[in-house]
């Protein structure tokens with residue numbers, strides 16, 4: 001009898017638990033989104049499937065392309081739904097203008113929920129921090145000590161040394177008639193520049209440190225790729241106790257932690273080993289400073305460097321790669337670029353950063369590369385509060401995805417949008433910006449926009465410009481086949497080339513010692 005009672009009790013208990021779980025799942029995933037205000041609709045929505053909404057339209061390895069297709073079929077300002085998560089998809093330069101100009105504060109959060117103490121996707125980083133005191137403090141430090149004009153002038157020598165090393169490597173390959181993996185060498189160059197500028201040291205290639213760092217970058221990229229859609233439901237899943245990828249994220253994070261711990265210890269022991277005060281010195285001083293505007297922790301410092309390594313390096317090196325691919329596929333561009341470099345830089349020395357101001361065609365090549373191949377094709381944000389945009393209602397906490405890839409290929413905004421045509425940027429970028437203001441559009445967005453736009457754009461232009469200058473000015477190249485394959489692939493959140501670009505450099509001239 002006792003056994004029967006306990007059996008019935010267990011069945012009943014399981015039944016109640018199942019009911020509770022189903023109700024919870026219903027309210028978290030399937031419950032209807034908030035109704036719009038009377039007289040103000042949601043933006044239009046493509047036909048959707050029951051329960052999953054528009055999820056099936058997004059299941060692709062090239063999400064920016066799927067979203068581009070959806071926008072070309074249903075319009076540039078859409079309301080999508082995945083289960084009960086609403087997403088506003090924007091592919092219109094005028095709506096982007098309204099959002100980033102009139103609603104900049106409202107969309108100043110990325111809305112990506114933090115994974116505990118992880119150094120990437122965690123609560124200590126700048127990328128996903130809300131626009132509060134911590135973000136303001138770090139942004140000020142970044143601009144004054146690393147990325148602003150004065151800081152950049154002070155670190156010019158570091159970049160010049162790294163550009164010389166880069167040239168030396170290519171020259172060595174040319175002498176040995178060996179082929180160069182452009183993506184790999186660009187990654188090494190930017191990696192060394194960023195590490196030298198921010199921590200006063202580079203990761204050594206000799207003792208395998210650089211390889212370990214690259215391994216970590218690859219693991220993060222793989223994780224980000226898998227997490228892309230999961231990010232949308234993480235909040236809901238965590239409410240029912242499911243933490244997607246948490247173990248994997250923490251495992252990679254712990255390895256980054258160990259690596260940075262070693263660097264930080266080395267820095268504390270020998271603070272003056274680098275060339276003057278670097279960002280790590282500045283952050284360590286802020287950590288020790290009891291009167292600092294914001295009390296940062298060691299985790300904040302480590303998260304900053306992880307984001308720097310994974311954000312700044314991939315974006316800039318991928319741009320170098322795409323630029324070289326476009327230049328090789330467009331011999332007329334190559335000819336014009338070489339002519340400009342030969343006439344301004346000459347054939348007795350290497351290009352320097354300070355030359356870039358006098359090389360408008362090189363600047364236009366970099367801009368055109370970023371227009372056609374933005375490393376971050378989708379800019380994600382979140383509406384903090386409900387608002388009205390373009391006459392449509394947007395509820396609070398709605399996710400926003402601006403498809404900058406689509407906007408920068410819009411045939412209504414760009415003549416021959418798929419053609420690589422640097423000349424379109426030659427008529428002074430300033431007048432272009434004035435036109436945008438007059439027309440109330442934002443059509444050039446490789447660095448995002450508004451207060452959360454990229455603070456490293458000026459440095460990005462300089463690093464990419466000098467690297468391309470060195471390759472184009474210093475060498476001829478031999479590639480396998482006539483044309484470079486321009487197929488795209490998403491590596492994490494970075495849009496890059498699906499196939500490695502390799503060429504054998506042939507020396508054009510050797511600079512005088």
Ligand code: HEM
Nearest residue numbers: 127312315316319376446447448449452453454456459460
């Ligand atoms: C070609 C090179 C680069 C490209 C295309 C690029 C692109 C971007 C984009 C699209 C964003 C998001 C903007 C938004 O939400 O509106 C971003 C954010 C950011 N980028 Fe870059 N970036 C580049 C280089 C750099 C460099 C060199 C650094 C620093 C050394 C850097 C640091 C950052 C930081 C810290 C953020 C986050 C800003 C915040 O949340 O307040 N980026 N970048």
